[in-house]
Amino acid sequence: MTDISSQNAERPTKAAILHGLRSRCPNCGEGKLFDRYLHVADTCPQCGEALHHHRADDGPAYLVILLVAHIIGFAIHFMWVVWRPDPWVMATVLSVGAVALSLALLPPMKGLIVSIQWSRRMHGFGHHR
Template identity: 55%
Template sequence: MTETQEIERPIKDAMLRGWRRRCPSCGSGPMLSGYLKVRESCPVCKEELHHHRADDGPAYVTILIVGHLMAPMLMWAFVKFQPDPWILSTVFTVGCVTLSLYLLPRLKGVFVAIQWAKRMHGFGLPANG
């Protein structure tokens, strides 16, 4: 292998590690230091993670998924059970918030992992360069 060839980074493995909120490189170190704050580097393998540019991507995808799951369920529940509007709105508000809080950090991990696997935004640079 020449110096210009780079070791392949499997995107599927990286995405699964990101979903588990683990380092996309080693899979054992925690990626996040808080609910959504990405660590500067992995405490286990020392892979730099500060290059990420997830921005609003995880939030948009979270809204897309929650909306596409909950809107049909809302219509189904309304037609099938005809509950009181307060009950319906309360149940679906709690459901939407809970699902959003569950998905958001996992999708952020996936976004960072994709960027790492594709060597985007500085993830492909040598450690000393």
């Protein structure tokens, strides 16, 4: 017989979010969250926590767009006011920067979404493993 109170115990949201941003298991903080670039592991290799319940879908991409658009928007303004580069140079530099920044931010944002879902017991994360 399993203890109902241990199944419904509060999960630490702040710690889980910090673990997710580091692409680590939201439960133990030690195991890798991803098998490949954006593929979440089915279970944590360290603690065995089931991670396949996640439903991150488009959430990480929307967060990345929100962040990158603000950063690139500021960079456009700053570059134009300070240096006045040729528009083709500015477009090339900022396009490469936007792509690189987007690819760098996607895993932490997906980890954030998965860790929030885990800490709030959403989409099957609340069931006993």
